Amino acid sequence: MxxxxxxxxxxxxxxxxxxxxxxxxNFLADRKFPGMLHGKVLRSPHPHALIKSVSRDEVMKLPGVEAVLTWEDVPNWKGGTPRCTRILDRKVRYVGDAVALVAADTEEHAKEALRFIKVEYEVLPAVFDIEEALKPGAPQLYEDFPGNVVTPGVPFFGPKNLKEVVRGDVERGFAEADVITEGTFGYENMPNPIPPEPPGVVALWEAPDSVTLWVSNQASYMDTVILSHIMERKIQPRTIGGPCGGSFGSKYMSWQVQCYAALLSRATRKPVKLVLTKEEHLASFTLRPASRMSAKVGMKKDGTVTAVQGTWLIDTGYYSMTTQSQIAVGCGEVQIMVQCPNWDLKPVIVCTNRNASGIVRGFGGQELKCCLIPLLSLAMEKAGVDPFEFLKKNFVRPGGGYFWRDGIWYNHRGIDHTKAMERGAEVFGWKEKWKGWLKPTAVNGPKRRGIGVGIHGSADIGExxxxxxxxxxxxxxxxxxxxxxxxxxxxxxxxxxxxxxxxxxxxxxxxxxxxxxxxxxxxxxxxxxxxxxxxxxxxxxxxxxxxxxxxxxxxxxxxxxxxxxxxxxxxxxxxxxxxxxxxxxxxxxxxxxxxxxxxDPDYSLVNCMMTFIEVEVDTETGKVALLRVVNATDVGQIIDPPGLENQLNGCLGSAGIDSAIFEEMILDRSAGRMLNANMIDYKWRTFPELPVIENVVMETPFPSHRFHAVGVGEIATSPGPSAVLMAVSNALGVWIHKYPVTPERVLKTLGKTGSGKGGAA
Amino acid sequence: MRSFTHINARTLDEAIELLRKYRGRAVLNAGGTDLLSALKGEYLSRYPETVINLKSISGLDYVSEDGGLLRIGALAKLSDIVRSPLVSSGYRVLAEAARSVASPQIRNAATIGGNLCQDIRCWYYRYPRHIGGPVQCARKGSGPCLAVRGDNRYHAIMNSRKCFAVCPSDTAVALAVLDAQVHVSGPEGDRAIAVTDFFGPLANALRSNEIVRKIEVPKVSVSAVQTFLKFTVREPIDFAVVSVASVITREEGVCTDARIALGAVAPGPVRASKAEEMLKGERIDEEMAAQAAEQALAGARPLSKNAYKIEIAKTLVKRAILR
Amino acid sequence: MEKRKSVRPVAFLKKGEDTVVRTQKLTRKKARATERISLTVNGKIHEMEVGTASHQIDPAHTLAHTLRETLGLTGTKVSCDHGACGSCTVLMDGKAVLSCMTLTIECDGKRITTIEGLSDPETGELDPLQQAFVDHTAFQCGFCTPGMIMSAKALLGENPSPTEEEVKEGLSGNFCRCISNYHVVKAVLAASGKGR
CATH class of the missing domain: 3.30.365.10 (Aldehyde oxidase/xanthine dehydrogenase, molybdopterin binding domain)
Known part of the structure; x- marks a missing residue:
């Protein structure tokens, strides 16, 4: 046609x-302004400490240094939800937390100045684990958050904003179930979206109450809105965006780096450029939230889910700006994936002494599904249900509904995504390859292949x-x-x-x-x-x-x-x-x-992405090779064919599929340091290891706007990680439930290693 | 980077003299791919006052064969070694090891001397100054090795004391299996060190003010099968989790000579001598290879999180033997 | 300036030789004049003084810094700044190198090509490789693209008709977080054979 x-x-x-x-x-770092200074941040060596004193006498004498700011010098600007995190605080809460800001004529002079700032700390005990942080007597990060539990809720989402999924009657649901499974599942590896261009800004304070910021952000208008709140509505920030070298959600919240530069410009009245190094980007900018869920699901033999009950613990790191929002959206998305009448799913946001979690593609739903699908898989195995059939059956259809982030019930008035799922399964060859749970698709000596499937859908396309x-x-x-x-x-x-x-x-x-x-x-x-x-x-x-x-x-x-x-x-x-x-x-x-x-917002349309995965596991080395990915989606109308293809291929990177294979931030849990804050030790996908990707895109007109299209780019990363775990489990014939599936985990699962100190088992 | 003075050395002796003169306040630079990382991260106890460039020394980048010996100047680039017909025809294990290093751009800059002398990759040792670092540790002369009680997934499983970092060099493993000698020059003159003796738990064998001059590799029997296997988290860029180099000669199915070296398991490449002995005179099959692999790792003593490296090492040894 | 001991070789090494160099020590008669280096960037020769003043090349300056900050050639991007991502790739005497891991002071006499040097300076016509990237939308955010193109340029210089595997190997040191890799491979294959 x-x-x-x-x-x-x-x-x-x-x-x-x-x-x-x-x-x-012209990316941010390429911008230059006359008289421009360079900003640098002195970062804490302690995961938790009080600053007793800061001595900067020597620093101001150094060549080129024009300003040094500490918590005592700055206005009471606060961010976070609720707003409890001061721009510079007397307390530091993670290794890398900002202690002082310096502006100098060159980057080297600014960096050199950091060496001469003498800080005396009173070191406090620190906590790095979600459950440890919840225990009585655990170190407390904020007075405002007793027990380290961050206040739930997002006022921006309205008075009824979604904080949990509680509806129906779970007891009745479990009574109706043919199988019940329960357990604790995590997605705690904190993959980092690391856009290639690090976060940065140039700020120019021009009048007593106005500041202009050249920003690198996917949503540069919102910087003005966010900064205006943080600056207590006393300042008029103007933000100017430009080409943004990747964000994947993360740079949406760049208020800290922006405020640092604004404060330094306020102090010097000169333009100040502050661009994080890649190490700072990895160790002090935002990561994906870490999730741990203890839950129980009930399922009928036909794959109908009768009840979901559990506690979803979310480690937000040292503060939360958007974690509540991610939970609200995740709670909405999980209902889209599983049309179950009975829910009792309660999230708890916990703060710990590591760098903060923030926005990453998949926004809450990816985190929740990465925990829930492994649990559902156990039930599917018991009930003898094919996961493709399960996901297809349970995904919202037109007329089906969900509570969205505003706590309001919506009925999906969009299209039926079943056709795209079936077409995807056909292209992938699901029927031919699926041999049953924990059965490999093929075995070739020590190498075993397995398949998995995952799904994601969101009503945020009209947010x-x-x-x-x-x-x-x-x-x-x-x-x-x-x-x-x-x-x-x-x-x-x-x-x-x-x-x-x-x-x-x-x-x-x-x-x-x-x-x-x-x-x-x-x-x-x-x-x-x-x-x-x-x-x-x-x-x-x-x-x-x-x-x-x-x-x-x-x-x-x-x-x-x-x-x-x-x-x-x-x-x-x-x-x-x-x-x-x-x-x-x-x-x-x-x-x-x-x-x-x-x-105006419309939460009644749902997009969908189903991802099929085939892996090959070397059972003698534990290496998991991603062989093939098939993404299936229906976009209503393709607007831009290569752009769409590129976005779908993006399923691998930005803390997506590879967060199940090798992406993780490695936190030393005694000193609180991120050990792999560099791009050699943080793993990312390279050209020689690209899997085959096929994108199946259907065009069933959506009742959206005059071109009947909806977006799917953001969700490309989300169905894959749990599908990888499923595929590896099937290849090995043993469940593996930890992200990422490192060689160490694979070999351990196969019983091929001891726990060290004493040789191989 | 913080500033330093810079001197282009024009001869090896000049470089040695400069090292002597600066008494530990100068560092040598060849390809720069490792040194610049250290200077940017500022994680070493002392920042150098001077960088001595070795690339300005002409004639140290040769790859030649002479009198049954392959000679490689310390400044030969890894990409030149990869491309050298001499190396790929007669010393294939070395070509493969060099080719496995990092990325094309790095191989275009990195030298074999630098590859042998590069610093360890331990993430405690290299923790950057600017994120609340640097970290003190046994290798820096203060405190224990932090990897022992920390995350040691990539650390040593044998032959370590005090510091549990592994030798990150891939070419070292190939050179160890080839029985190569590292020739160094210093104020006291020249000496040769077997590659296997070149590495130690806290530092390499270079005495103060010594510089690697060349590497000499004895000729390998044309009938020998040379293999380099490197296990990494990802194919390019990564340092080895475990690597194995082997040179195995068979006559009518019977092993007449076997040489096996393990990499990234210890402070230096480790020759699996007992496994080598075990194979000699035997018919090589799956079972024999598996036994030799067991033997090669018999001395392994893993830390809390790296026992998996033993399994991978065994697999690589077995696969290398059977190739 | 302090008098600096220097050494003069009495025997030079030739390629392939293994003569041990013996030297005699000399003392320079004069204080050193300001050191200069000469760099040819995109065909243009730049004579630069070494020193710590702002217009000079500090010995600690990387080539990436010099290109971006001193010469204003900001097309070369710095991402990881530790030799792991390939964003800063430029050609040095035709070979791909990482400008973030190269000291400018050690580039005396070298011929550097950056992304700015690929298109025709007179007509603005794109290099066939650049045109292939445009035609295949072989980028998303575009931050890694200059480095990607320079790596591909070096590859095609050495191997004008690479296989798909060879393209992937040639680009194995380049990071793209958006995953434009698939389109990049297509673009490089399309440009191969058509390059200069």
Missing amino acids: ASPYRFIGKTTPRKDAREIVTGRA DSSEAYVRLHPDGTAMLFSCVTEHGTGQVTNYIRMVAEVLQLPMERISITPPDSLINPYEFGPAGSRGTYAIGAAIIAAAEDARQRLLELIAPRLKAKPQDLDTVDGVVYRKDDPGVKIPWKAMAVDRTITGYGRF
Whole structure:
């Protein structure tokens, strides 16, 4: 069938392609300003301590040093949910916590100055384990959080915001079950999203109450909103985004690094650049939350889940900015995955003395599923249920519902994802390869193959609000005002594509404003796969509004009603007589036409991704090789074929599938140091070990916006990790439930190693 | 990086003289791929005052064969060794080991001398200054080895004392199995050290102000099968979790000569002498290989988290023998 | 400046020889003049003084620093800054090296090519490899792309018609967190044979 679209779904070069391949894309670290200073952070050697004194007399005498700030010098700016974490505090809560800030003329001078700041600490006992932190007598991180339990709830999500999944009657559910399984399952390896470009900022404090920040963030408008809160609404922050060298959610919360630079600029009245080193990025920026769940599930022989009951402990590290939000969304997503009537799932957020957890692709749901699917797998094995059939059966269908993050019940009014799942299974060859639970697909000497499957779906594709303007110019060009930064998805080009389709204007004639909070309207930013539906809808509405205004203005000139007119390539014409036409110039050369569009949150559409995994395990070395990945999804309408393909291939990286294979942050649990805060010891996927990836993409029109599309980029990472565990378990014939499946764990599971000190068993 | 003065040495003797003059306040730089990491991380007890560049010494980057010996200048780059027809035809195990190092960019810069002299990879030892470090430990002369009670998944399973880091060099393992000698020059003159004697638990065998000059490798029988197997978490970039190099000669199925070296299990490459003896004169089959592998790891004493390395090492030894 | 003892070789080594170098010690008669190095970057020769002033090359400056901060060639990216990610890859005398792990002072006389040096300086026409990256959308966030292209450029320089495996091996030191790797492999294969 021929596409009805001129631009949508067509492969075109990205708008920024030339800048990127020539090295001219101006990333944050590439920016320079006259008189710019460089900021550095002195970081704590202790996981938990009080700062008794800081001596900086020597420091100010050093060449180039212009400011040194400690907790005593800074305003009472606080972040966190609730806001309990001071920008610089008298107390340090993890190895790497900020103790002092320095600004100097060069990076080296700033770094050198750190060596001369003398700090006296009163070292406090520290706690690194979720359950240890909950015990009576455990070291307390905050007075505000007795027992280290972080206050639940996200006021931003509304008065009924989701804090748990409690509904139905679990006792009755268990009574109806044919099989019941229980246990404790974790996803505690704290994979790190590590975008290649580290977090950073340039701040310029200009007036007593205004600061401009050049930021690197996927959602640069929100920096203004977040900073305004943190700066107690006394300061007017303006944020200017630019090309963002990856974020995967993480840079959404860059308030600390931004405040450090702002404070140093406030002290010096010069622009201050502060870019974290990769070591700081890994050891002091945000990680994926660590989860441990003790739960019990009931299941019928046909795979119907009758009850889920349990406690979900979430280690947020030394503070939480968004962990409550991740829990709320995770709790919503788990109901989408398992349409069960009886729930009693209670999350508890715990703080411990390590660097903080924060936003990562998969936002709560990945964390929860990585714990829950292994438990469900035990029940499936007992009940003799095929996991593909199980996931297909239990996923929400149109009419099915869930409580979303705002605590409100929604019915999915979107499409049935079953077709995409079945097509995925067909491409993967699930039926031929599935030999039953704990049975390998193939055995070749010491090498055994196994398969697994996972699923994820979210109603966040319509989360939060977006606004946009589209301005038409008499010369037949248009400008999109939208505060979106390009962070890799290609969406900036796609928004231009959407405007082009609405206005029937070549993409070359459409530009987009810089992502500057001063000139653009509200934009929550591309997150949670909301870019295509939520942002797209606002932009489409703005373009439609502009088009309507144009036609209304031109109508008298063409002696027609606006509804009888159309526009193409900057010319307005009569639909009944295309020869009667007039260029946009007719609006008057001293006029522009601006349309406005807004998207209000809609939690009634669900996207879905099913991921099939095949692994080969060398049972003599414990090495797990990822052989093949099949992602199956339905996007309604493909907007940008290569961009979508790229996003789906992203299932491996950014703390996704590989968080089950080799990605983990390794915390020394006596001293609290992250041992592998570098990119040799933190493992990431390399070219020679790329598996085969096939992406099965269906296009069943969604009731979203005029292009019937929804986003799926964010969720690509999420179904895979638990599928890897399933595949490895099946290959080995023994359950393996710990992430990641390191050679050590595999060999141990096979009984091939002792526990050390005394030789192999 | 913090500043330092920099001197381009033009001869080996000049470099030795400079080392002597700076009395421990100067460091040598060849490929730079290891040194720069140390200078950036500032985790060593002392930051060098001077960096002495060795690349400015001409004529030390040769790969040649002469009188039944392969000679490799200390400044020969790993990529040159990989590409050398001489090495890949007669000393294949070395070519494979060199090729297994890091990445193409690193191999284009790293030298064989540097690969042998590189510092250990222990994550306690290398913990960076700027994140609340550096960490003191036995190797830095203060306190115990932190890996013993900490996360020692990549640490030594044999022959260690005080410091439990392993030798990270891949070429060292190949050179050990090839019975290579490291020729060093110093203020007292020149001497040769067997590769297996070059490494120790706390430092290598270089005396103060000595510099590696070249490596000499005796010719290998053309009928010998040379193998280098490296187990890593990922294929490129990573340092070995365990590696095994072997040179095995068979005549009509019977082993006439067997040489096996283990890497990343101890402070230096370890020759599995008893396993080698065991194989000589025997017909090699699965069972024999498995027995030799057991023997090769008989002396292993793992730490709390690295017993799995024994199993991997046994597997690699077995596979190398059967190749 | 302090007088510095120096040494002069009396016998030079030739490639393949194993002559032990014997030297005699000399004392420099004059204090050293300001040391200079010469670097050819993208065909342009840069004569630079060594020293600690802001316009000079500090001995501790990496090539990445010099390219980005001194010469303003910010196309070369620094990500890990420890030789593990390949973002800072440039060509030195045609070979891919990591500019974050190279001291500028040790690059005297070297020929460096950065991402800025690939397109035609007159016409702006992209290198076929760059064009292939554009055509295949072989990037997402684009931060690793310059390093990726430089590694691929070095590979095609040595091996104009690589196999898929060889492309993967050639790029084995380059990190892409977005996982554009699959499109990169396609782009490099498409550009192979068409390169210069």
